[in-house]
Amino acid sequence: MIKYVPQATSVVLEEIPGKVSLAVDVSNCPMRCPGCHSPFLQTDVGEELTVDVIEALLADNFGVNCFLFFGEGQDDESFLDLAWYLRDNHPEIEIALYSGRNEVPNSYWRVFNYIKLGPYIEKLGPLNHRTTNQRLYKIEGPVHKDITHLIWERGIDPNVKK
Numbered sequence: 001m002i003k004y005v006p007q008a009t010s011v012v013l014e015e016i017p018g019k020v021s022l023a024v025d026v027s028n029c030p031m032r033c034p035g036c037h038s039p040f041l042q043t044d045v046g047e048e049l050t051v052d053v054i055e056a057l058l059a060d061n062f063g064v065n066c067f068l069f070f071g072e073g074q075d076d077e078s079f080l081d082l083a084w085y086l087r088d089n090h091p092e093i094e095i096a097l098y099s100g101r102n103e104v105p106n107s108y109w110r111v112f113n114y115i116k117l118g119p120y121i122e123k124l125g126p127l128n129h130r131t132t133n134q135r136l137y138k139i140e141g142p143v144h145k146d147i148t149h150l151i152w153e154r155g156i157d158p159n160v161k162k
Contacts, residue, residue: 001075003049009024011063016094022057028041054086067095076105095113099115100118102118102119114139118133128152
């Protein structure tokens with residue numbers, strides 16, 4: 001079972017370049033990154049994320065063109081089932097994952113359009129800092145294109161020189 005935190009669900013513009021993303025916080029994160037910005041997601045909180053919930057979220061958030069999972073929980077099979085549901089039933093919506101892992105199973109690369117990899121390391125900073133260890137990939141068939149620089153180029157990082 002995959003759980004999400006309804007109160008934390010929001011529409012975001014900054015996480016996936018050029019996308020209006022419905023960001024859904026998934027709980028039961030196993031990573032335990034020191035300095036985590038959402039440590040409450042390390043616990044078993046929230047409500048079950050189902051296809052009915054996904055349909056309701058999409059209906060309530062007209063105009064999104066990306067469904068962004070902030071985390072993946074600890075049930076790979078259920079998580080992938082939800083991602084494939086989106087892929088099969090909403091081809092107009094791109095699917096993204098922010099994972100704290102350094103690697104994800106090969107099956108993830110076949111369903112997602114974007115995957116962010118890497119644990120949060122406080123001294124290296126988040127994805128919008130050039131010093132980060134994290135990377136955002138756009139999946140184009142067998143190619144995993146690193147597009148992290150697009151986050152930096154938008155001027156979000158105060159260390160970016162224009």
